[in-house]
Amino acid sequence: MTVFDKELDTTGLNCPMPVMKTKKMLQTLGAGEVLHLLATDPGTRSDIPALVGKTGDQILETTEEGGKIHFYIKKAS
Numbered sequence: 001m002t003v004f005d006k007e008l009d010t011t012g013l014n015c016p017m018p019v020m021k022t023k024k025m026l027q028t029l030g031a032g033e034v035l036h037l038l039a040t041d042p043g044t045r046s047d048i049p050a051l052v053g054k055t056g057d058q059i060l061e062t063t064e065e066g067g068k069i070h071f072y073i074k075k076a077s
Helices: 017-026 044-055
Strands: 006-009 034-039 058-065 068-074
Touching: 006 017, 017 034, 017 044, 034 044, 044 058, 044 068
Parallel strands: 006 034
Antiparallel strands: 034 068, 058 068
């Protein structure tokens, strides 16, 4: 399991809320910190990588378990 600094639970929320909340949370992270994002909206499978591509941050790992999608996003330096 990936070690993380902050966690954001967006389970039960639909587009665009998971992306908006993730973008806001990423702005609070320091360089090199990792955000663990939990989501249930199937759209996040493509929306979160698209967001990270724009912000320059990095997805370290993506997994799915128990109907939840887990993203581990590392803040760019």
